[in-house]
Every structure is written in C-alpha cells, then in structure tokens.
Amino acid sequence: MDALLPQLFAGLSLGSVLLLAALGLALTFGQMGVINMAHGEFMMAGAYTAFVVQQLLPDAGVSLLVSLPLGFLVGGLLGLLLEVTLISRMYRRPLDTLLVTFGVSLVLQQAARDVFGAPNVDVRAPAWLSGAVPLLGMDVPRTRLFILALAVAAVLALSMVLKVTPLGRRIRATVQNRDLAETSGVSTRATDRLTFFVGSGIAGVAGVALTLLGSIGPTLGTAYVVDAFLVVVVGGIGQLKGAVLAAVGLGILQAGFEYSTTASLAKVLLFVVIVAFLQLRPQGLVSVRTRSLA
Amino acid sequence: MTTHPLPVRASRGRALALSAGVLATALALSACGARAGAEAGAPSSSGGESCVDTSGDTIKIGFLNSLSGTMAISEQTVRDSLDLAAEEINAAGGVLGKQLEVVGEDGASEPTVFAEKAEKLISSDCVAAVFGGWTSSSRKAMLPVFEGHDALLFYPVQYEGLEASPNVFYTGATTNQQIIPGMDYLKEQGKTKVFLVGSDYVFPRTANKIINAYAEANGIEVVGEEYAPLGHTDFSTIVNKLKASGADAVFNTLNGDSNVAFFKEYKNVGLTPEAAPVVSVSVAEEEVGGIGVENVAGQLTAWNYYQTVDSPANAEFVAAFQAKYGADRPTSDPMEAAYTSLYLWKGMVEKAESFDVAAIQEAADGVSFDAPEGTVTVNGDNHHIAKTAYVGEIREDGLIYPVWQSDGPIEPDPFLEGYDWAEGLS
C-alpha cells in the first residue's frame, strides 16, 4: 500500500484545514453556546482581506505575512460587531442565533458579491510556498505543510491564551460558572465580547490560509461551515483537545473514504459515522463533566 | 398566542365537521374538474394556443438567466451579450420591422425556478422566443414547459448531447464538436494514458462515457475516472490518485470553483502541462482570472470560440462588447453562442417572414450567420448548428490562443450516429 502514506498525509492536511475552520467555533459555539452560521462568512472576509492586501502589496510573500494578522483583525471586528448588535441580546435563545446569523451570512455573501463582483478572484501564493518538498518518499505540497504548521500554531497559541493569560482565566471562569464569575468581579459581558472577537478572528486567519488552496468567492465559507460545526459536535463542548482530535480524525476518515470510494459517497459515509458515533458518545470525544441533565 | 385547551369536546366536534366539509368540497370540486386525458394518448391539447402579440411595432422576447445564486457568475456574462445583441438588432431596424422588447427573468440557479419562469415568460408575458439556460438541469427542467406550450428556447451552452427537441435550438457545441475534437487532439499528440476528472453531474458523466468509448476504439487507456461533488474544494486525494496513475494527459470536466482548487493542487504536487497537460471543457476566458493565470498557463481547453479568434466579425464583436461593458471584460464561448443565437433567431424569422413557431421550425434548416467564431449553419433535423472546433492554450496574458482547429465547421451529431465506436452509448 504505497498509497497509505500520501493518503494519511492528505487526511492530516484536510484535518488541519477543518481544524482552522473549527477552532474559532470551538470558542464561540463550544464555550459560549452561540451557533454562528456567519462563521463561514468571517472566513470569506479573511480571504478577501488577503486579496485586497495583495493588490496593495504586490510581493506575495510579504502580503501573505501581512494578511494573516490583518485577517484576524477583520474577522474579529466583524465578530465583535455581530456580538454587540445581535448576539448579546440572544444568549438565552441559542437556537435562534442560528437563524439570525444565517441571515447575517446571506447579507455578507451578497455584500461581497456587490463589492468584489461575482467572479472569483485569485491570490498568488509566494514563491517559497509553491511546489512540493520530498518527505518520507512522497512529494508534499509546501502550501499544505504551511497550513498544517499554521493550524498547530493557532492551537498552541489559543491554548496558551486560555491557560495562562488573565483573559483566558476570565473566559474559563465565565464558561464554567457565569454567576460565580460575575460575583467575583469578572465582567462577563466584556469577556463574551473578547471571546467572540478571538473566535471570529481565527476564522479570518483560516480564510487567509484557504486562499492558498482554493478559490476566493462570496460562497467560500458555506463549503466549510457545516463541516466545521460537525467537528465541534464530535469533539465535544468546552475543550480545544476535542476539536483537535475530531478535526484530524474526520479529516483522515474522509480522505480514506474518498480514496476507497468516491468523493460524493465519502461525505455521506462520514455523516453516517458521525450519527453512529454520537449514539455511543452523545457528549463528544472529550467533555467536561457536569451535573447538568441536558 | 394561546395554550391550553379548555372546551375540548365541543370544539373537537366542530373541527371534525369542518374538516370533513372541507375535504368533501375539495373532492367534489376536483372530481368535477377532473378529466382523464392520459388514456387518449393525445399530445397536450392545451398549449397549442399561442398568445404572442404580433400586431404592434414591437415584439417581445424573453431572456432567462441566473442572476442570483451559484451560476450567476457565468450566466450574467451570457445575459450581457444577449443584451448587446438585442441592442444591435434594434439599432439596425429590429426584426421584420419590429423593435425587440426584452423581458428579463432570473433563474436563480435552480432548475425549479427555471421551469417556473419559463412558464411565466411563455404564458404570462407571451414572448415569441426565450433565450437562456446554462446547466443541463436548467435545460431539462425547461424542456417539458417549452414542449407543452409548443414554444421556442435558444440554449447557448455546450452540453452533453443525446437530445434534439423540436422546441429547442442548441447553439452551443454538442459532444462531437467539443469533446471528440479534444480527444482527437490528445491522440494526435501521442497521448496514451488519460485520466478523467469531473464534477458529479450529468455533463461530466455523459462526456466521460463517450471518452471511454472513444479511448477504447483508439488505443488510449483510461487510467482513472474521478468525480467531485459540485463545489468540492479539497482535491488532495483526487490529485494523489491522478499522480499515482501515471497518466500523460488529463481530461477535465470540473465545473466552477472546483477548478481553482484542482489546478492549485495539481501545480503544488509538481505536475506540469508539459508532462500531463489538462484539457478543460468548462474553463473559459472569464474563469482564468479567478483560477489565477500562474496556475493554468500552458494548459489546454477545447471550445468553439476564443476571444483571440482572428476574424473581422470577432473583432467587431469584441470591440462592441468591451465598448459597452468595459475594456477589461473578456469574451468567451457561451457569450458568443448566446450572441449568435439571437441573430440566428432573427435569420429564421426573416426567412419564415413570421414569428410563428411552426413557420420558424420549417424555415430553420440552412439559416446561417457569420458569427464571431466563423460561419455557423442551422441543421434543420436536430436543431443544432454546424460549428468549428478549436483547441486553445492558456497563455500568461490570461487569454486563450488556438493551437489547433478543425477543417471547417463540424456537422452536429448529438446522438453520435456517425461514429461506429459510439454505438450503444445512447
């Protein structure tokens, strides 16, 4: 089976893309319970940021490095705006946030279409990311290695933030016991906003990364948002570890199914596996123990 | 706003009585309206009556393209060139002395909407002919509507063949004018192992069925056949399979966004147009920009028109189009076929001296037009048109340049009756 290794890597790579898309959701959905369907459009905004930056800074390498933090900022600010105007008044109705943010995603898509035009646009990859490197006897595309590294970096950075910074402590406190956190002097409103900012910002970074793989169009995000939610559902609520395991697992499964059957059937099989899995572990791979009945 | 039932019994009785009454009414009404028409086997009795108004000094025609949804990217360009053709025809005095009055509709990229809007254009707006449609599914959805009302559709996009409705004129290529010439070219280049990759829908599957039969008859090996769901964006597995197959050429029937992800992946794993060229049949000038020239330069496409075709008619068309819509707008095959379709309809109407559907069908055979792609001629039997086939190479400037062309226009053969190896395909 000389296909095994390349497929394993293909799965890992797909997993890293899924992870980048899902990491922000693991925060906003996993920790805050907000079902943000516009998450995909924040990715789209990040991708268009990369496009605009490249128009201004023709050097592909520089523009990519500038786009990453800028994409974070653009995604984050959009998220912040959404939180302040709409989501903040809906924390008691998590299911309704799904519909409201679906409306937001429709509006953002059409806005992108009106601003940038319906045809897709292209972002050039820098020279140092084109082509492949030989690795364990296979040719691994540099872009995919880059995205893998980016995903790892994002996970590490996020878990560091959650673990050691004051912001991270506040987020964890708010998630675990909102009332107690509030009484202890944590401003839960400010924490909500910041959490949403960071989660949406990661979506923007994911969007910048996706420009290396595919096309940039108004519907970029819709292709990923359902998959990203499934990653969080399978991973389990409340911990990044679950999202990481789920993303890699689903990526490898999908690549494996795709190799042995067809791309269409792979999607269907994956869904069957997920429903079956939730029968065994409705709380997901990794879960925080609670006494809640739900 | 209410909740809890208090006077349950009384109102349940009322409810039952009422619902029974409603059912009875509905059934009675439907029963007296019903008329078994099927057993007579007679063709649709209804649609024959046309409501087209030919008395005034204008004549209505319908343009039906997706202006919203996923197909809007492509179909908007077709609508633009249809508008251009209508404007030109009106400026030159109209058709049979009548100015064209265009009724535009949005198909919203959904077959169901196409069927609904076609119905509206025909029976509510009473247009003399409808121009538009892009995807196979939109055409298939509209087909029963046009046949039911005995109205005319001009369909401007290359498609999978195996169809010839008296109510449709197909001004894009059928398979023997695009797919087979593309394969002929690969064969001429000495390619022996071809890999097929396509989006998962009707056109790629049918095209690949034909390619398989062609390959078998011509000593070419098909080393792989892969389909990606529409909108699929991760091609690492498919490209892995492609690379492992040792193919020396790729025939690509991917649609839309998927092309971008495919070509980026193809380039990144180190495949090159020199070693394994990709022949695409759904990548035209306006898609090249979105894919990124650097990712597709040197790759091949098979079409019946390129912006670079060297003819006076094309120079005029490109100039007029760019004057109207901007110098940065490329022109492409479906746009040209749509532009041509309006002129062909004009030619048919003028030959028939009537807007009547039957008269147009009668007069269609042999109507020809000096189109930007070269001279095209309508085949009265299958309602397709004879077209010249080109294979072109995508260059650094984002345009496509012909590297091969057929000896003159190829007669349309939608059912591939003229090819021995194609027997049993349809």
Next chain:
Amino acid sequence: MSAARPGSARTAVARPDWWRREGVRLWGGIALAVVLLVGVAPAVLSDFRLNLLAKFLCLAMVAVGIGLAWGRGGMLVLGQGVFFGLGGYLMAMHMKLSDAGPGGVPDFMLLYGDGVVPGWWEPLRSPVVTVLAILLLPAGLAAVLGLAVFRRRVRGAYFAILSQALAAAFAILLVGQQKVTGGTNGLNGFRSFFGYDLADPVNKRMLYYIAAGVLVVMVVVVRLLMRSRYGELLVAVRDQENRVRFLGYDPAVVKVVAYAVAAAFAAVGGALFAPVAGIISPADVGVVPSIALLVGVAIGGRATLLGPVLGSIAVSWAETSLSEQFPSFWTYFQGALFIGVVAFLPNGLASLGGALRRRRARGSAVPEVGPASDVRPAAGSAGGVPADPPAGAPDVTTDTVDTAGRHA
C-alpha cells in the same frame, strides 16, 4: 420558564371570555382561508398564477410541520428538505414509471443508466404502494433518526446541526447516484398524475384543489393535536424537558411523534410539489432550501396555528415577485427578514398586535408583565446557556412578550 398552567390560568381569570374570542377568531380564520383558497383564488388568478399558488401551498405544508416541531416542540428542524425531497422523489419515481414507454423504463435511465430499472424502484409502479410509501417512509425515517438522537439526549443545538448535515448528505447522495435518481437534473417531464394528463389545465386546477384541501386538513390535524393531552405534553417538553421526565413521561417519545408528523407533512408537500412544479431536484432539498423554509414560519409566528402557513406563502410570493425585479436586493431582504424577525420579533408578525397591546396595557395591568420577571431565575440555563442579567436590560419589553409567547 415556569410550567405553563399557572400562567395561563391567571390570564384566563383576568379575561374570562378570552378563550372564546380566540376560538372564534381561529375557526373564523380557517373558514376565511378556505373561502379564499377554494372560492376566490381560482376565480381571480390566471392558470399560471394559480399553479404558482399551488406550489406555495405545497411549501406551506412543510411550514405547518415546522410550526409543530419547532414552534410547539422546540426542535429546530433544519433538514426538512430531506423529507420534502423523499416525498417528492417517491411521487416523481411513480410518475416516471407510469409515463415510461413500452419497456417500462423511465427515459432518463435509458439516457444515463444502463436501461435497467433497479429493484427498489419496482414497487412504486403501484399507486397504492406509492401513496403509502409517501405517508410512512419519511415519517419512519424521522422516527428512527429522532429516537436515535433524542433517546441519547443530544442537545438541541446538536440536533439542529445534525439535521442540517443530513440535508447536505441527502442532496449529495441524490446527485451522486445519477443513474437511478437523475443526478442534478432531478426528475422531471412528468406527463400524468395517477392517470390524469398533466398538460390539461383542468387537471392542473384539480391539483390546486387537492393541495388546498390537504393543507387545510393538515392545519386542522395540528389544531386537534395541540388541543389534546399530547399537545400539552409537547409544549411542556419544550419548556421544561426535565420536569416532564420526572413526571414519568419519556420526552424522547413525545418529541419523536412531533418530528415524525412534521416529516410526514413535509413528504406530502413534496409529493404534491413534484406534479405541480413539474420537477423535483436536489436543489429543492439541500441545506439552503431547508433553512429558507424556516423564514416563513418565523415571520408568521412559529408557535401559532395559521402563522406558518401565511408566513411561508407570503415569503414565497415575495421571493417570486421581488426577485424578478431585483435579484440581488432579494438576498439582502431575505437576510434582513431572518435577522429582524428572529432577533426582534421571535413570535413573528402574529405577535406584533399582542406586543403593542401589552405595551399599551402595561401601565394599568401589572399581572400581565408579572410572570416573565417572576420566573426569570428559574428560567436559568436549561441547556447550560447563560441567561441575560435580568434587570435593567433595555429589551425587557420584548423579553416579556417572548416569555409569554413561548407558552402560547
């Protein structure tokens, strides 16, 4: 939120003849709808518009089911397109089989497949089997899926996402199996409907009457369900699932019944949609059409009886007529509807009148605002979701309406 009974009892005491007025209004509304649908519409609309209305009525059937499952049962069903599609495809398969030529093979199978009808198509040659399949198969699937999900107490959000993924998977599956499902083209070009020629305008009209009749029956069925003991249980499960469990009921079964009924309604809607629209395709069943169905329900008022019907017909009509003139504007408008209605008018336009009345009455009739703030602490985090700070929030009025409406 508190159990519904005390709240409504209080209302009933405060305004004794309220129920009767509501009943009169409701049945009056249904009667008016029947008159409009069966009497007025066919008389004033052209054949084309009437057929369009028939199509909207089919979508409204799905909306009635969504109203039951979502509005009353609290299950956000994002994948109703699956059941709509199942019903539509079953009916379409039957029509294709009965239209087929001498060999009994549908035309598209000759074109794209190998010209052999697969075994699982064969039973659908029989009209009886087809009708039974439409009524039972989607409902059965919903029951199995619902039991699997609800038994394991999967959270509401998970259920929503799973049902959405189901719609995506179903559409991909349909597209991928072109030889037996027609792929992206879907199934179309039907000539007859149970032996009646579909090209005949009289029969098209008949289809309209059938759709109108079926829709009215569905509304009545929901009404009866809601006034039964089961209806109370369903609302109770929505509001306090654990209390219902402690009382000895199995909330999973209660939910599954509503889900299955909603699935059956969607399937019947799909089954009538196919002959009315002349086509059923994967584009009608995927994620986006499934969510789009929700907007009408939300606008009309998810927990009302006629709201979903009226809302979905209004949205369909607006989409058809507005998108003709401003395709890009329609998308904005649809987005704005989702945002505006769900965020600011969670009970739909139907609650607008009530909201205004309450706002006006607030000064004098204190008890009416009472319940909402009373139960706030208990309302807490049913699904682990934090509650807003109870006091001082600017949207107290809408909150009140929301809480009150939720019981309705």
